[in-house]
Amino acid sequence: MMKINEKNVCSFATSATPVDREGWLTKRGEVNKSFQKRWFVLKGNLLFYFDRRGDKEPVGVIILEGCTVELADDEEQTEQYAFKINFHGTNNRCYVLGAESQESMEQWMKTLACASYDYMKVMVSELQRQLDETDVYPEITPSNSIGSVTSPVPPPRRHNPFNKSTPTVTNSLTPKITFRELHTAYSRRILTDLNEWRHQRKQSTADLISF
Structure with missing residues (x-):
């Protein structure tokens, strides 16, 4: 966790930049282990939290790099729908958060797990690999004689992984x-x-x- 003490980071937290997800969550304190209600705002890989919705300055920010998002352990699960952001390594902190419902908890966990820069790099590399595979064109061998014509094989159609498949409408009269x-x-x-x-x-x- 990093305390907010720079104007540019504080300005980014409350700026008009797109918000990936926001809402109320409970957060367990580092010293006082009780849960306090906080307003959370996710922008990219930065998870800001405020005392109240509409505050001009966040209380703190969690940088979602080098961590995993998991269900809270039984001893940590004083809240019914609790999950944690676990930073791995020596003396790294674990943030325990609680949602209002099962659906809200699952949505928050999925969104936070996909927010890191490392995750985005993996996704971009995988998409690039898929696009590279579609760019392999079949080799066309020229004919040895003028009279014979070899029909070229059309290259495979490029598939956008972000587009959902739509039914193809065909005209039976054509x-x-x-x-x-x-x-x-x-x-x-x-x-x-x-x-x-x-x-x-x-x-x-x-x-x-x-x-």
Whole structure:
């Protein structure tokens, strides 16, 4: 826990920056083990708490790095819906908090567990790995002869992990044309024009020689 003594941190706590979660929780004291009601505001990885809602200055802030969010132990659970923010290491403090309901406790625990910078780095790395996998295009081998045409395989569609899957609406009256059929139709036209051009060029060369 860090006591607020810098104007910039205090200003950030009460600024108009987006709030990830806020609400009433009870907090067990460090010296006095009784629970006191506090107004909590989560912004990024900083969990501020105030004596009253609307106060201009927070009482303190918990930096959510190097910690885990867990259910409170039986000896700590004087509150019915108690959980704790546990910092690992020697002489590190454990914050025991209490929610008003089971649903509120679960929502707070999930939000706090995802608030750390380390967690965000892991998520970004995993999303980057998934995007890198979708960027692998199949190798297209060129044909050895002009007459044969190899249909390229379309690359896999990129999937945004943040978008929910939506049903695809298809029109049953519209005939479906596959990529292979489309490629074959146009490649035949190109080959026909190419052969005609070669024939005309060969004929023109023969006329010049005979002249």
